[in-house]
Amino acid sequence: MCGIAGIVYKDKKLHNVGNDMTNMLHQLQHRGPDSAGYSIYGGTGLKENEYILKIQVKEQKNLLEEVKETINIKTPIKEDEVLDSVGDSFIYKCRIALDEFSQLKPLITKVDELENVIVINGSHDFEMIKDVGSVLDIAERYDVRNVKGTHAIGHTRFSTESGVDRYHAHPFQTYIVRDISVVHNGQITNYWKVRDPLERKGHVFETFNDTECLVHYIADKLDTGYSLEEALEQSVEDMDGPFSYIIGTPQGIGIAKDKLGLRPGVMAETDDVFAIASEEVSLREVVDTHHVEQISPGEVMVYEI
């Protein structure tokens, strides 16, 4: 059991989606106590060639300097800050510029080679915030309520398949297509059958978490000309197991649900907002309506702005 949620403001303007998503996820806290996370889109304000890196660095003498040096060799750090976290590590956040998006993954791989350093995320159009602990604690730790954006997806995790740590918290992202991330409730039981052909095509898997294969799968489809809706529809055919998952892209969000409908999903919308979540209790934080639509088994829904 996990909780998933997504919200899109239809006017394409910046709103307090960090605050909205925190409220939505807090209502889904009972579905997953282990970790929580957000992808908040549209509010980074970066130039076209700029990216944010978020890197988990162990409290260790000179390690942060090594991280900075590794990045600076490839591209100068334009701005940075250190975010306090829990445990024996902290989050180093920096802004960089790259000529091509394809240079991002090699840079991340280089930084990941440093011992006790893990790159949590690298993105252009969204800010990923994820950590272990409760939604409200994480929201306070990273000041999420003040993060603005046009749309967002979020997750509360009840771990089943892999470890409980910051890296394995959702969302997961891919570096094949820019700024695609996923949150997922359920299991992909034909994980290896999905992963194997993607690896042969060059996708690099970092974990054994089934959610990671979802985001690579969707990115691969988008990269080969599928629309988000088509990619989600095809995933319902190709994935086995109980699942409902939400994809975030710079254009919007989409949900897919397994053919047997074994994981929940509801949707509600008004003139201003389109929202999806595991449960109505979460939707009610952002949508003032009693008209709630059940997402049917095998159904796919997309809202793009």
Added chain:
Amino acid sequence: MEIKEINAENLTPREINSQIKEAAKDYDKILIKNPNAKHYLAAGVVDDTEIEFDGSVGYFAGTMCDGAKIKINGNAGWFVGDNITGGEVIVEGSAGDGAGQGIYDGTVVVKESVGSRTGEIMKNGTIIIGGNSGFMTGIFMMGGRIIILGDVGDDVAESIIRGVVYVKGEIKSLGNNAKFDELTFQDSLELEETLSKYEFDIDDYSKFKKIVPKSTRPFYGH
């Protein structure tokens, strides 16, 4: 009639249920304000009291009740009316998957549409859905009636052993061991009697399709 009002705004489901059970001993009707789609509300009430929710409820609303009359002025999540042994649960809005799952008796009514697996493994009683019902409605049904006024999804009455499903709208497909049967005049009369009690206005009661088991013996594998 003595009415007890409970404001659920800042209460946990456990606290709400404790207050409902305490009030059910002394009051004829309990009105719950601000249920805010919380889960497990009015679980296990065994007094014949009226319980009204002024808003939506979450999962397992009214589960394992016996005799209470529950009205929900909003939507319900998954498994509304789960395993009730009597009484009724009426949802004015829509509901999620598994509405009326496993009921032994009593009536579960959802005025709008519901999700999948409505009436799964029900043993007796009646489930009425005013709108559409999804995939595998009536799966593993062992008795009772399901009445769907809208359309119904694939595999209706999958692996049904006893019981009957009536559908007024379109049927996508039947499940294993399910077959159509002729709607009798007696069936129409029963439908009219049952549906009019819950203020459904049907123009022609002879238009329902009736689905029953092919075999009433348990069967395994195909």
